[in-house]
Amino acid sequence: QVQLVESGGRLVQAGGSLRLSCTASVRTFPTYLMGWFRQAPGKEREFVATITRSGRGAYYADSVKGRFTISRDNAENTVYLQMDGLKPEDTGVYHCAASKFTDWTTRPYDYDYWGQGTQVTVSS
Numbered sequence: 001q002v003q004l005v006e007s008g009g010r011l012v013q014a015g016g017s018l019r020l021s022c023t024a025s026v027r028t029f030p031t032y033l034m035g036w037f038r039q040a041p042g043k044e045r046e047f048v049a050t051i052t053r054s055g056r057g058a059y060y061a062d063s064v065k066g067r068f069t070i071s072r073d074n075a076e077n078t079v080y081l082q083m084d085g086l087k088p089e090d091t092g093v094y095h096c097a098a099s100k101f102t103d104w105t106t107r108p109y110d111y112d113y114w115g116q117g118t119q120v121t122v123s124s
Contacts, residue, residue, distance in 0.1 A: 009118030
């Protein structure tokens with residue numbers, strides 16, 4: 001069983017920056033594809049970014065491309081999401097997720113483990 005714990009969410013003004021962290025309680029962290037998703041009130045969970053096991057490859061949703069950066073530190077069992085140029089439409093609960101067997105995916109149902117999420121609120 002993999003436990004994921006997110007942190008770093010808070011209220012921020014539009015144009016500001018945040019860095020989210022997600023720490024995994026598993027020694028085999030480097031064997032997991034990691035992703036970030038978000039869910040706004042009344043909306044479905046949507047893909048934000050994913051990063052390969054080595055950390056050398058990343059993919060982003062069009063809505064965050066050029067503003068968000070995903071990274072990971074396999075020695076610390078942690079994945080990060082650096083968010084710059086925040087907009088009110090970025091508001092939501094941000095969840096990190098881990099996939100054991102999928103090489104590359106943006107689909108939520110391909111991820112095996114999920115964190116509880118951290119709230120990000122961007123005021124205009």
